[in-house]
Amino acid sequence: MSNPFVVAVVDRRGPALLLRIARMSCATFAMLLAAAIFHTAVATAAERIVSASGPITEILWAIGARDDVVAVDTSSLFPEDVLRSRPSVGYMRALSAEGVLSTRPTLLLSAEGAGPPDVLKLLREAGVRVEILPDAFSGEALAAKIRRIGALTGRDTRAEALADDVERRFADLAPLRAAAEPRRILFVLMLQASRAMVGGRNTAADAVIRMVGGINVAAAIDGYKPMTEEAITAAAPDVVLMMVRPGVPAPPAEELFALPAFARTPAAAKKAMIAMDGLYLVGFGPREPEAIRDLAEALNRLDGSGR
Amino acid sequence: MTMTSELAPISILDGLVRRRQIVVGAAAAGVAAVFALVAVSSLGTGALSIPPERVIVILAEFASGRVDATDRDTLVLLSIRLPRLLTGMLIGATLAVGGALMQGLFRNPLADPGLVGVSSGALLAAALTIVVGDALLARHVVANGFVALPPAAFAGGLATTLLLYVVATRRGQTSIGTMLLAGIAVQAAAGAGIGVLQYLSDDRQLRDLTFWTMGSLGGSTWSKLAIVAPVLVACLAAVPFLARGLNALLLGEAEALFMGLSVQRIKVATIAVVALGIGTAVSVGGLIGFVGIVVPHVLRLVVGSDHRALLPLSALGGAVLLVGADTIARTVVAPAELPIGIVTAVIGAPFFLWLVSSGKRSLG
Amino acid sequence: MTALLAAHEVSRIVGRRALVDRVSLAIEPGEVVVLLGPNGAGKTTLLRMLAGEIRPSGGAIAWEGVPISDWKPRSLAAKRAVMSQSHPPTFPFTVFEVISIGLEGIGGGCDRRTRLAVIEEALAAADLVSLAGADYGTLSGGERQRVQFARALAQLRIGGRSERRQAMFLDEPVASLDLCHQLALMDRAGDLAGEGIAVVAVLHDLNLAVRYADRLIVLAEGRVRGVGVPSEVLSDALLREVYRVSLPVGGAPSAGVPFVLPQLHGSGRTVGKGEIDDEGALGGSMGVAAKTAV
Numbered sequence: 019m020s021n022p023f024v025v026a027v028v029d030r031r032g033p034a035l036l037l038r039i040a041r042m043s044c045a046t047f048a049m050l051l052a053a054a055i056f057h058t059a060v061a062t063a064a065e066r067i068v069s070a071s072g073p074i075t076e077i078l079w080a081i082g083a084r085d086d087v088v089a090v091d092t093s094s095l096f097p098e099d100v101l102r103s104r105p106s107v108g109y110m111r112a113l114s115a116e117g118v119l120s121t122r123p124t125l126l127l128s129a130e131g132a133g134p135p136d137v138l139k140l141l142r143e144a145g146v147r148v149e150i151l152p153d154a155f156s157g158e159a160l161a162a163k164i165r166r167i168g169a170l171t172g173r174d175t176r177a178e179a180l181a182d183d184v185e186r187r188f189a190d191l192a193p194l195r196a197a198a199e200p201r202r203i204l205f206v207l208m209l210q211a212s213r214a215m216v217g218g219r220n221t222a223a224d225a226v227i228r229m230v231g232g233i234n235v236a237a238a239i240d241g242y243k244p245m246t247e248e249a250i251t252a253a254a255p256d257v258v259l260m261m262v263r264p265g266v267p268a269p270p271a272e273e274l275f276a277l278p279a280f281a282r283t284p285a286a287a288k289k290a291m292i293a294m295d296g297l298y299l300v301g302f303g304p305r306e307p308e309a310i311r312d313l314a315e316a317l318n319r320l321d322g323s324g325r
Numbered sequence: 326m327t328m329t330s331e332l333a334p335i336s337i338l339d340g341l342v343r344r345r346q347i348v349v350g351a352a353a354a355g356v357a358a359v360f361a362l363v364a365v366s367s368l369g370t371g372a373l374s375i376p377p378e379r380v381i382v383i384l385a386e387f388a389s390g391r392v393d394a395t396d397r398d399t400l401v402l403l404s405i406r407l408p409r410l411l412t413g414m415l416i417g418a419t420l421a422v423g424g425a426l427m428q429g430l431f432r433n434p435l436a437d438p439g440l441v442g443v444s445s446g447a448l449l450a451a452a453l454t455i456v457v458g459d460a461l462l463a464r465h466v467v468a469n470g471f472v473a474l475p476p477a478a479f480a481g482g483l484a485t486t487l488l489l490y491v492v493a494t495r496r497g498q499t500s501i502g503t504m505l506l507a508g509i510a511v512q513a514a515a516g517a518g519i520g521v522l523q524y525l526s527d528d529r530q531l532r533d534l535t536f537w538t539m540g541s542l543g544g545s546t547w548s549k550l551a552i553v554a555p556v557l558v559a560c561l562a563a564v565p566f567l568a569r570g571l572n573a574l575l576l577g578e579a580e581a582l583f584m585g586l587s588v589q590r591i592k593v594a595t596i597a598v599v600a601l602g603i604g605t606a607v608s609v610g611g612l613i614g615f616v617g618i619v620v621p622h623v624l625r626l627v628v629g630s631d632h633r634a635l636l637p638l639s640a641l642g643g644a645v646l647l648v649g650a651d652t653i654a655r656t657v658v659a660p661a662e663l664p665i666g667i668v669t670a671v672i673g674a675p676f677f678l679w680l681v682s683s684g685k686r687s688l689g
Numbered sequence: 690m691t692a693l694l695a696a697h698e699v700s701r702i703v704g705r706r707a708l709v710d711r712v713s714l715a716i717e718p719g720e721v722v723v724l725l726g727p728n729g730a731g732k733t734t735l736l737r738m739l740a741g742e743i744r745p746s747g748g749a750i751a752w753e754g755v756p757i758s759d760w761k762p763r764s765l766a767a768k769r770a771v772m773s774q775s776h777p778p779t780f781p782f783t784v785f786e787v788i789s790i791g792l793e794g795i796g797g798g799c800d801r802r803t804r805l806a807v808i809e810e811a812l813a814a815a816d817l818v819s820l821a822g823a824d825y826g827t828l829s830g831g832e833r834q835r836v837q838f839a840r841a842l843a844q845l846r847i848g849g850r851s852e853r854r855q856a857m858f859l860d861e862p863v864a865s866l867d868l869c870h871q872l873a874l875m876d877r878a879g880d881l882a883g884e885g886i887a888v889v890a891v892l893h894d895l896n897l898a899v900r901y902a903d904r905l906i907v908l909a910e911g912r913v914r915g916v917g918v919p920s921e922v923l924s925d926a927l928l929r930e931v932y933r934v935s936l937p938v939g940g941a942p943s944a945g946v947p948f949v950l951p952q953l954h955g956s957g958r959t960v961g962k963g964e965i966d967d968e969g970a971l972g973g974s975m976g977v978a979a980k981t982a983v
Contacts, residue, residue: 089660108661111529112536114543116405117660119397120372131529136544144400207528215528243527338805338812341785341822434780573793576840577776579742584844585766585794630780 065171068118070110070128074151075100076303077167078127081176089121091128095264095297096305115140125170129153154302155225157188164304180304187307191229194314198231201317202284204255205234207242207296209269214279216245222300223259230314232257247279257320258285259313261296268293292316349634352627356641363645367410367652372659373401404547412545413651414644415557416610419602421643422564424617425624425635429571430595431501434625437617438603440508441596442485445515447607448538450481452522455534474537475549475608482604485511490596499592501578539664540611542651553609560602561640567595568632575630613666615673616643622680646672691754693718693854693887694739699748701734701911708734710911711748718854721879721888723898726908727932732891733860735908739889740771740858753854766794767848770841771858774834784828784836785821788812791840796847807846811839814877816870830865838862838874845886857881859890863897872954875901896951899923907931 065086069075075094078087091110094100107117110128115137118126125147132138132150142148149170154160161181168177205217205227217223218239227234235253236245245253258280262268271291274280285291292313299309369380375398383402386392393399423438431440438444454477489511493504523531570591573581581588606613620642621635628634650668657663692715701709709731716722716739724732737743739750741757750757752768760768782790788808796804812818815835820828825836838859845855859878863871878888879901892898898905899919907915907922909931915922923938 092661105660106658108658109532109536111532112541112543112662114372114655114660114662116401116655117372117662119401119405120374120660122397134544136546140400140404140546143404144397145395213524241527242529244524337818337821338785338809341783342805432780569793572790575780575782576787576790577773579737579773580771580776580791581794582742582762583740583766583769583771583773584791585763587762625781629786630782631786 065125066121066123067171068107068121068123068126069094070107070113070126070132071151072096072297073154073301073303074127074129074167076297076301076305077164077180078171080180080304081164081168081171081173083171083173086171088123089118093297096303098264113137115144119144119146125149127151127167127170153222155222157185157307160188160302160304160306161185184304184307191307191310191314194311195229195231198314198317199321201232202235202254202256203227203230203232203259204236204250204253204257204283204285205259205261205300207261209260209274209277213244214250215242216250217242217300222302225302226300226310226313227259229310230317232317250279251282254284256284257290257292257317258283259299260291260293261300262293264295264297288320290320292320345629349628349638352624352634353638353641356624356638356645360641360645360648363649363652364410364414367413367648368402368406370652371401371406371655373398375402405545408547408550409542409545409651410648412550412553412609413542413648415554415561416542416606416613417616417643417645417647418561418640419557419606419643420613420616420647421620421639422561422636423599423603423606424643425621425632425639426564426567426571426595426599427617428621429575429632430592431505432575434622435618437614438599439512440505441599441603442489442508442511443482443600443603444607444612445512446485447478447482447604448612449485449515449518450477451537451611452519452534453477453481455537456522456526456530478608479604482607483600485515486596486600486604490593498589499596501592536664537611538666540613540666540669541662541664542610542647542654543662544609549609553605556605557602560598560605563594563598564636564640565633567591567598568636571595571632572630611664611666613647613669615669615677616646619673619677619680620646622677626680692716692751693753694856694889695751695754696735696739697749697751699735699738699745699750701731701738701743702746707911709738709745712908712911712913713748714906714913714916716856716887716889718856718887719882719885720903721882721890721901722904722906723902724889724891724906724908725895725898726914729910730908730931731911732908736858736860736889736891740769741765742771763795766844767852768854769856769858770844770848771860772834772837772841772862773860774837774864776833780826782825783822784812784817784825784839787825787836788840788843791844792847795844799847799850804847807843808839810846811843814842815839816873831867831870834862834865835870835874838877842877842881845881854885854887856887856889859888861891861893863892863894871897872951876955894951895923900952900954 065083066088067078067083067086068089069078069087070091072091072093072095075087075090076096078084079097079100087104089107090100090104091107092101093110094104105121107113107121110132112134113132118137118141123146126138126141127149129151130153138148138150147170151163151166152159154163161184164177164181164184165174168174168181171177205221205223207215207217207223209215216236216239217227217234218241219234219237220240221242223242224234224237235255239245258274260268260274271289274291275283275286275289280286294309294313294316297303298305299313368384369375369377375383379398380402383392383396383399386399387403392403420438424436427436427438427440428434430436451474454474458473458477489504489507490499492507493500523534526534570581570586573584573586574588574591578588581591621639624635624638624642628638646669647665650665650672654663654665654668694716696715697713698711699709699713700707700711712731712735714722724735726732734743738745741750741760744758752760752765757765785808788811789804792799792804792807799807812821815838817832817835817839820832825833828836841857841859845857849855857878862874862878866874875897878890882888882903890901902919904917905915905919905922906913907927914931915927925936925938928934928936928938
C-alpha cells in the first residue's frame with residue numbers, strides 16, 4: 019500500500035524533491051528526444067540500400083533516395099547513369115551473399131523471384147533487411163508499391179506525392195482506353211532463333227495491352243512463355259509489340275515479318291510492329307503512364323499510315 | 326645374353342625406386358604447399374575486404390567457440406567463406422580424382438567423368454526440376470524448387486550410370502568399350518531431352534538452367550556441407566584402394582586377369598566411386614568442367630601414371646584448382662560473381678591446348 | 690600323377706564358326722610344347738582358353754585335376770604366367786614400373802628385397818638392365834616384347850614360392866624380335882623347361898619351333914592335325930595339307946640360294962662355307978648350297 023514514491027514526496031522536503039523529479043523528467047525527455055532524432059538520423063542518413071530490380075531503382079531515384087542507394091542489379095537501366103555510377107551485384111536471381119554484404123547494406127529491395135533463397139536467408143541473418151516487393155500491374159498497385167518503398171526508406175512525404183501523381187496520371191489514361199479501337203496485340207518479349215517468347219495473362223504486358231484498350235491474343239498462355247509458330251499465326255495479331263533493351267536499336271519490321279510465324283499474320287500486311295524499351299513499357303515504374311501514352315500514340319500512327 | 330653381374334643391378338633398381346620416391350615426395354610437398362597458400366588466401370579474399378589480423382582473430386574465436394554472431398566480418402568469414410572453401414576443396418578433389426579414375430578405367434587420357442553418364446543424367450534431372458518442377462510446385466514457396474534441385478540432380482546422375490552399367494554388362498563382365506559407346510548415346514538422348522525442356526521453358530527458367538550448367542559454389546552453406554561432406558570424404562577415402570587395380574588394368578584387361586586380379590570388381594568399384602562422388606559434386610556445384618582433365622594430365626607429367634601417387638596428388642591438385650578458380654570467380658566482377666565453370670574453362674582450355682601442342686610425351 | 694594341365698574335347702564356337710574344335714591335350718612339367726599352324730588355326734584362342742582368359746564353349750580344362758573354373762584368380766596366377774603380344778602404350782611407365790605392376794596380383798606378401806631381386810633377375814634374363822628406367826612408350830616393338838617376357842617371368846618367380854609345378858605361356862613371343870634376341874628368348878624358355886616349368890608357346894616360325902619344341906601340336910581350322918615329336922610330326926604331307934606349300938622337309942635348297950638354319954644354333958659346329966661334313970649336312974650356321982651335292 020505504501021508507495022515509496024508518495025512517501026518520499028510526502029515525507030521528504032517537498033520542494034527539493036520536486037526539483038529532483040523535474041530534473042529527472044527533463045533528462046528523460048531530453049534522452050527520448052535525442053533518441054528520436056538519432057533514430058531518424060540513423061534511418062535516413064545512414065541507410066544503405068541495395069536495389070535489385072529496375073523499376074524499384076527508378077522509384078528510389080524519383081523519391082530522392084538516390085544517395086542512399088549503394089548498389090544495383092543488372093536490370094537497373096534507368097536513369098542511364100545508374101549502372102555507371104553504382105557497382106552491380108549481378109543478376110537478381112543469382113545474387114552473391116558476400117558481394118551484397120561487401121556494400122555494407124542496411125536494406126535490400128527486390129522484386130519477386132530474387133534469389134537464390136539461401137543467399138537471402140544469409141543476408142537476413144547478417145542483419146540486412148530484405149524486402150521483396152510484389153510486381154505491380156496496375157496504377158493502384160504501383161502507387162501502393164511507391165508508398166511502401168517510401169515507408170521503408172523514411173521518405174514517406176515524397177513517396178506520397180509521387181504515388182498521388184502516378185495515380186492521377188493513370189486515371190488520365192481512361193479516356194484513351196475508352197476511345198481506342200480494340201486491336202489484337204501480341205507482345206513479344208524476345209526472339210531466339212525462330213522461337214518467340216510472348217506475354218500471356220498475368221503479366222505486365224497483358225496489363226499494358228488492356229490499358230490501351232487492346233486484346234492480348236496470347237491470353238491463353240500464363241506468364242511469359244514460348245509460343246509455337248502455328249499458334250502465333252492462329253492468334254492473328256493486328257499489331258506486334260516487341261521489347262528491346264535501351265540503347266539497342268529495334269530490328270527492322272521486314273526482318274520480323276520475314277519469319278514464317280509472323281509472315282501470315284494480319285500485322286504483316288501493314289508491317290505493324292512497334293518496338294519499345296522493356297523497362298520503360300512493362301517495368302511498371304513511375305514512367306509507366308507516359309509509356310502507355312506513347313504506346314497509344316504509336317498505335318494511332320500505325321492506323322493512320324495504314325489507311 | 327648372359328647375366329651382367331658386374332653392374333650390380335639391385336643397386337640400380339634401388340636407385341630407381343629412391344629417385345621416384347623423391348620425385349613423388351617433392352611433388353606432394355609442392356602441391357600441398359600451394360594448396361595451403363590458396364586455401365588461406367581464399368579465406369582472406371573476397372568482395373568484402375577483411376584485414377588479415379581480423380581473419381586470424383575471428384578464426385581464433387571460432388576455434389575457442391566464442392563467436393560474435395552479429396559481427397558482419399565474422400558472418401562473412403564463418404558462414405560464407407569457410408563453408409565455401411571446404412565445399413570447394415571437396416568438390417575440386419572429387420572432380421580431379423574422378424577424372425583420373427576415368428582415364429585409368431578407359432585407358433585414355435581424354436576420358437572424363439561424363440563418360441559414365443553422371444553429368445548428362447544430372448543435367449537432365451536438373452532441367453526437369455527447373456522447368457517442370459516449377460509448374461508442379463507452383464502452389465508452394467518458390468524456394469522449394471531450389472531445395473529439390475540437388476537431390477534430383479544426384480538421383481538423375483546415378484540413374485544414368487546404372488543404366489549404362491546394365492547396358493554394358495553381359496554375363497557379369499562389363500565391357501568398357503560398350504560403356505563408352507552407350508554413354509555417347511545416352512548423352513545425345515539427354516541432350517535432346519534438355520533441348521526440349523529449354524524450348525518449353527520461360528525466360529526465368531531458362532536463365533536458371535543456364536546458370537546451373539555453368540556451375541557455382543555460391544550456394545555453399547554449412548547445412549549443405551553436412552550432407553555432402555560424408556559422401557565425398559568416403560569416396561576420396563576409398564580411392565587409394567583402387568590404385569593398384571587401375572595400374573594393372575593399364576597393362577590390359579587380359580593381363581590384369583592373368584596377374585590374378587578380379588577385373589570386374591575393379592571396374593565396378595571404380596564406376597561406383599565415380600558415380601557417387603561426381604553425382605554428389607555436380608548436385609551441389611552444378612557442371613564444372615576441365616578440372617577432371619587438366620589436373621591429372623599435369624600431374625602425370627610430373628609423377629607418371631602410377632595411380633598410387635597420381636590419385637592422391639590429383640585430389641590435392643583439384644582442390645587447389647577449384648579453390649583458386651572460386652577466389653577468382655568471387656573477386657573479378659565483385660560485388661557480382663562469375664559462374665565458376667566459366668573460370669575453369671577460361672583457365673583450363675588454353676592451358677590444355679598449350680600442353681597438348683608443346684608435344685609432351687604423356688599422351689602416348 | 691595328374692597332368693599339370695589337361696584339356697578334354699575343348700571347343701570355342703563364335704557365331705557358327707568353330708575357332709577351336711574338340712581339342713584334347715595334356716601338358717606336363719618340364720616340357721616345351723609349341724602350338725603350330727597357319728593363320729586362323731585357333732592357336733591363340735586355344736592358348737587363351739588354357740590360360741583361363743576365355744571360357745570354352747564346350748569341353749573341360751583342368752589344372753592339377755581341378756577344373757579351371759574352380760581355381761581362384763590369385764592361385765592360378767601363382768601357377769601360370771602369360772606373355773601376351775605387345776600392346777601399344779597409352780601411359781608413361783618405365784620398364785621397371787611395368788614389371789613391378791605385373792606383381793600387383795600375387796606380390797602382396799613379399800618384402801621389398803625379394804621383389805627387387807625377382808625384378809632384377811627378370812630384367813637380366815630379357816637383356817633389359819640398361820633399359821630399366823626407360824619410358825616403355827619410347828621402346829621399339831621388340832624391346833617391348835622383352836619387357837612383357839620379363840614381366841611374365843617375374844610373376845612366375847613370385848608364384849614359384851608357393852607353387853611347385855608351374856607353366857609359362859608365350860603367345861608369339863618373338864614376332865618383333867631380331868634374330869639374336871629371338872634365339873636368346875627361346876633359350877631362356879628352354880632354361881625354364883630345364884627347371885621343370887612347362888612352356889607352352891605359339892610360334893609362327895617352323896624352324897624355330899622345331900629347334901626348341903619337345904612336342905609339337907599342329908592345328909588347322911581349329912582341329913589337331915598332328916601331335917608329337919617334331920621329327921615325327923613334320924612331313925611333306927603335313928606341310929602340303931596344313932600349310933598348303935610344296936616344300937621338302939629336310940631337303941637342301943637349290944644351288945646359289947643362301948639359307949639359315951636355326952636348328953644349328955647352340956650345336957657348336959663351325960663347318961665352313963660350302964663344305965659338307967661327314968653326315969652329309971650342309972655346313973655351319975650359314976651355308977651356300979654346293980654346286981655338287983655328294
